[in-house]
Amino acid sequence: MSGKVKGIVIALGVAGLIGVSFAIPDVRGHLPEHTPAGEHWSLLVQYFPGLVHNLHGIIAPYKTWVAGEEPSRVSHMVMAVIVALLAIGAGVFVRRRAACADGGLQPDRKLTVVSFIEILCETILSLMEGIMGEKNARRYFPLIASLAVFILFSNLLGMIPGFVPPTDSLSTTLALGTVVFFSTHFLGVREHGISYFKHFLGPIVKWYALPLMLLMLLIETVSHLVRPCSLAVRLMGNIMGDHKVLFMFLSFGMLLVPLPIVALGLLVAIVQTLVFSLLSIVYIALAIEHQEGH
Numbered sequence: 001m002s003g004k005v006k007g008i009v010i011a012l013g014v015a016g017l018i019g020v021s022f023a024i025p026d027v028r029g030h031l032p033e034h035t036p037a038g039e040h041w042s043l044l045v046q047y048f049p050g051l052v053h054n055l056h057g058i059i060a061p062y063k064t065w066v067a068g069e070e071p072s073r074v075s076h077m078v079m080a081v082i083v084a085l086l087a088i089g090a091g092v093f094v095r096r097r098a099a100c101a102d103g104g105l106q107p108d109r110k111l112t113v114v115s116f117i118e119i120l121c122e123t124i125l126s127l128m129e130g131i132m133g134e135k136n137a138r139r140y141f142p143l144i145a146s147l148a149v150f151i152l153f154s155n156l157l158g159m160i161p162g163f164v165p166p167t168d169s170l171s172t173t174l175a176l177g178t179v180v181f182f183s184t185h186f187l188g189v190r191e192h193g194i195s196y197f198k199h200f201l202g203p204i205v206k207w208y209a210l211p212l213m214l215l216m217l218l219i220e221t222v223s224h225l226v227r228p229c230s231l232a233v234r235l236m237g238n239i240m241g242d243h244k245v246l247f248m249f250l251s252f253g254m255l256l257v258p259l260p261i262v263a264l265g266l267l268v269a270i271v272q273t274l275v276f277s278l279l280s281i282v283y284i285a286l287a288i289e290h291q292e293g294h
Contacts, residue, residue: 039052039072039073039074039075040164042075042162042163042164043162043163044075044078044079044163044164045075046162051078052074052075052078055074055077055078056071056074059071059074071171073169073171075164076164076165076166076168076169076171076172077166077171079154079157079163079164079165079166080154080166080172082157083150083153083154083157083166084150086153087146087149087150087153090113090117090149091117091149093113093114094113094114094117094118097114117149120145120148120149120152121141121145123274124141124144124145124148124277125137125138125141125145127274127277127278127281128140128141128144128281131281131282131285132281132284132285132288132289136285136288140187140284143183143284144277144280144281144284147176147179147180147276147277147280148273148274148276148277150176151167151176151235151272151273151276151277152269152270152273154166154167154172154239155167155239155268155269155270155272155273156266156269158239158242158243158246158265158269159246159262159265159266159269161247164243165239165243167235167236167239167272168236168239168240168243169236170232170233170236172236173231173232173233173235173236174228174229174232176231176232176235176276177227177228177229177230177231177232178228180227180228180231180280180283180284181224181227181228183284184227184283184284184287185224185287187284187287187288188287188288191287191288192288196287199220200216200217200220200221201213201216201217201220202215202216202217202220227279227283231276231279231280234272234275234276235272235275235276238268238272239268239269239272242264242265242268242269243265245261245265246261246262246265249261
């Protein structure tokens with residue numbers, strides 16, 4: 001396929017995705033009956049309202065941990081399952097490619113699922129090697145790579161009109177941040193044993209420094225508890241804002257107007273994935289590093 005033909009195909013694909021938002025203008029402004037009040041329009045809500053209603057009925061008796069209220073959204077849960085299935089499918093495809101006769105060593109001439117995953121994994125691995133060294137990077141690579149793939153796929157899904165990114169919900173991002181939080185301390189304890197918690201007391205662990213130790217314990221505890229919240233709020237806020245801006249520009253019904261926002265959304269999706277992954281790497285590196293006196 002020539003470069004000109006490829007360009008035409010890509011342009012038609014982008015135009016088609018943007019056209020989805022105003023090809024059915026009658027359904028953009030309202031939701032089906034019996035849809036939870038917290039949901040906003042998406043293809044899932046429009047064409048599968050029964051599924052959304054049933055899922056909401058299942059989780060309605062359980063209050064949310066953060067706000068202590070009845071859950072008002074469930075679409076992000078379905079989208080998270082879709083993203084997980086896509087990530088698993090991509091992983092299986094890459095694994096089968098690696099099991100080929102050439103061992104997957106011959107690179108593809110164009111951007112494919114395999115080359116895309118390779119670029120993402122190489123980027124994450126290089127970040128990890130620069131922070132925690134090659135040995136630890138390869139040891140903890142599966143955790144960070146899994147988070148990066150899920151977050152990136154979730155962010156990119158939100159760029160397709162009619163789909164809701166799972167990462168625009170605090171429930172999803174806080175769950176990801178909680179995984180990083182518990183993984184960090186589990187790996188720290190596994191690396192150092194119970195002495196891992198000494199660094200919560202500060203650099204001087206002596207009886208005469210008890211007031212300073214208590215102050216440092218309070219500061220370190222608060223800072224560690226804030227970490228998953230900061231990861232969650234940062235990711236959720238950026239993706240939610242980008243998704244709302246894109247939806248607003250798509251609602252204008254003008255084909256070329258949303259293109260700059262789509263490009264900006266792609267940048268936000270990639271940057272936020274790298275930021276979340278980078279901070280997770282730093283937290284784990286700080287937990288497993290060996291320092292004098294600890």
